[in-house]
Amino acid sequence: MILIKLGGSIITNKEKPLSVRRKTINKLAKSLKKINEPMIIVHGGGSYGHYWSVKYNMHTKEKKYDLRGVAIVKNSMIELNKIILDSLLKNKLNPYCLPPTDFMSGNKPISKKVKEIEKIAKSGLIPVTYGDALWYGQKKTYILSGDKVMTHLAKILRPRLCIFVLNEDGLYSDLKSKKLIYELRDKRYLISENKMDVTGGMTRKVEEALKISKIGMNVFFVNGNKPERILKAVRNRKFKGTLFRGKRNV
Numbered sequence: 001m002i003l004i005k006l007g008g009s010i011i012t013n014k015e016k017p018l019s020v021r022r023k024t025i026n027k028l029a030k031s032l033k034k035i036n037e038p039m040i041i042v043h044g045g046g047s048y049g050h051y052w053s054v055k056y057n058m059h060t061k062e063k064k065y066d067l068r069g070v071a072i073v074k075n076s077m078i079e080l081n082k083i084i085l086d087s088l089l090k091n092k093l094n095p096y097c098l099p100p101t102d103f104m105s106g107n108k109p110i111s112k113k114v115k116e117i118e119k120i121a122k123s124g125l126i127p128v129t130y131g132d133a134l135w136y137g138q139k140k141t142y143i144l145s146g147d148k149v150m151t152h153l154a155k156i157l158r159p160r161l162c163i164f165v166l167n168e169d170g171l172y173s174d175l176k177s178k179k180l181i182y183e184l185r186d187k188r189y190l191i192s193e194n195k196m197d198v199t200g201g202m203t204r205k206v207e208e209a210l211k212i213s214k215i216g217m218n219v220f221f222v223n224g225n226k227p228e229r230i231l232k233a234v235r236n237r238k239f240k241g242t243l244f245r246g247k248r249n250v
């Protein structure tokens with residue numbers, strides 16, 4: 001089984017609020033169709049969830065945020081999720097929509113529910129979940145990043161492979177020259193923060209990728225504008241991207 005995160009920057013146009021990259025989503029769906037293995041898809045918020053989270057000053061920390069913000073962020077994620085589901089359906093895949101409230105309680109995953117997701121994936125359906133605004137308890141809410149969802153799922157399900165689909169070739173050691181890091185074993189590089197991302201953008205992604213690789217799984221960062229690279233990663237072929245080698249594969 002493989003876990004795939006479609007990053008917000010590849011599925012939406014981050015420069016423009018509430019705009020999706022439909023052609024790219026369709027191209028991604030077409031290449032996902034070629035994967036003959038159970039998979040789970042997670043997607044990010046991009047110019048939907050992040051746009052509203054910034055407007056309402058909502059973050060990953062559990063706090064009493066503006067309830068209007070919670071409602072609007074949630075609604076925008078449903079809207080984005082529907083666009084992803086429609087594209088998967090159109091490309092003859094069978095998505096099974098799973099909002100994170102289906103398997104999260106507060107800020108913890110419900111193990112039994114997560115294990116059920118694996119069964120759903122193995123049946124041939126494709127569970128699709130996403131980053132969201134979540135209820136924490138005692139009137140507090142928080143923004144759950146799709147990257148964090150990847151770690152929660154990976155810890156419990158131990159997939160063969162985790163792929164983060166980005167709008168870049170992978171992780172760069174130097175942003176100016178875009179020198180690609182082909183393999184990363186430690187967080188040795190300073191990554192510049194993206195102010196648009198309330199969940200921490202690339203820094204968060206690297207953190208979660210390192211956590212997942214430390215518990216044993218290979219993690220790939222791949223450019224979603226070149227979807228054939230996703231297929232190469234799945235098929236263990238050489239491709240351009242960044243690998244976080246899982247401990248069990250060293």
Ligand code: IP8
Binds near residue numbers: 073077131132199
């Ligand atoms: O883009 C965050 O998910 P991410 C989702 O995976 C929201 O960090 C609601 C901002």
